[in-house]
């Protein structure tokens with residue numbers, strides 16, 4: 129007898145969709161079988177049930193940027209989009225570059241988040257801080273900015289190499305934002321008076337990403353670091369990366385938006401790396417389908433409507449996306465643009481494995497009971513008013529999408545149709561592999577070992 133049984137669930141097992149029951153005890157999955165007995169039951173009503181989505185690249189802002197997003201609004205948007213775990217990036221204010229800032233963010237997120245969360249640590253001129261950030265439970269290092277993006281951080285190659293050596297020694301993973309700062313500086317001068325609406329894509333051309341990916345690969349070979357390259361946007365980057373033991377992710381915006389969107393969206397289409405031509409977009413879809421891109425991540429990067437209504441050269445880069453990622457991609461599954469199992473792998477098992485997110489990523493016994501319930505027939509159009517980020521705007525207005533019917537986090541139904549049950553502060557911190565509990569640190573100190 130299980131504490132809770134999800135009945136009449138349709139679950140994808142290696143692409144084959146089978147009706148089953150899911151047994152849950154103490155918030156964890158204990159068994160999947162045709163029929164199970166439970167003290168309590170949740171009727172999935174023949175809906176598709178997939179693992180809660182892990183979004184391994186979000187910017188939930190907060191602290192000194194609460195006007196853009198905070199952990200309450202960000203995590204609420206996440207849940208409405210079927211995302212039950214997020215990994216937050218370090219270019220917040222204050223930036224997550226030292227122990228103090230890490231602890232502050234951890235406290236704020238723990239008090240506000242309604243989804244489980246991991247925090248990445250930043251890498252810049254803070255080399256001595258990295259081991260401590262690792263011990264505090266940073267999931268990975270990055271995104272590491274090879275070129276300036278929102279927040280204005282960047283690191284040159286020699287410094288990056290030193291950092292990657294340190295990251296290798298710790299056994300951690302480095303996640304790279306690959307663009308070429310020197311090329312951007314040159315183009316800023318030569319294109320100073322270019323009035324075209326697509327100027328941002330010209331200022332950060334595909335060569336920028338390709339140069340940086342080449343440099344990153346060189347450094348990965350030299351330092352043997354576990355490297356992941358985030359939000360890739362070009363066919364060439366995919367080619368280069370897939371020959372190496374390096375992983376990468378792609379965003380929905382690089383799969384769904386192209387240069388054609390500049391005229392309609394203006395600054396609302398501005399992000400780094402920028403949108404590209406159809407040829408790159410098509411290559412990204414192919415790579416998503418053949419498995420050479422392992423992860424789908426939103427790069428949820430909210431800015432206020434006022435900021436994004438500025439002219440394209442002045443507006444900040446970044447688009448919100450945590451709530452629309454799964455719905456847009458489920459519509460792509462319905463349209464046969466990618467198999468359901470690929471989408472599931474890219475949003476759960478793969479990010480969990482690559483970043484070492486414990487207890488998440490599949491319906492294996494012992495994992496957290498994080499689930500998304502989907503009715504593939506329920507297609508609706510995205511409207512800004514229907515979304516929950518503080519941003520209040522979306523580049524996907526009018527796009528068709530399939531939003532989750534219900535969401536479960538660690539055995540609790542947190543969203544069910546129109547009912548929303550999640551409470552602030554219920555999200556759990558998921559530390560990375562370097563995390564040392566205080567008791568372990570003391571034990572090791574007593575045994576005379578270095579921590």
Ligand SMILES: NC(=O)N[C@@H](CC(=O)O)C(=O)O
Nearest residue numbers: 187277278399400429445446
């Ligand atoms: N992607 C963006 O254009 N912006 C991100 C930063 C980043 O991911 O580079 C942001 O924090 O706003």
Ligand SMILES: [Zn+2]
Nearest residue numbers: 271277305400
């Ligand atoms: Zn980035």
Ligand SMILES: [Zn+2]
Nearest residue numbers: 185217271427
């Ligand atoms: Zn980002």
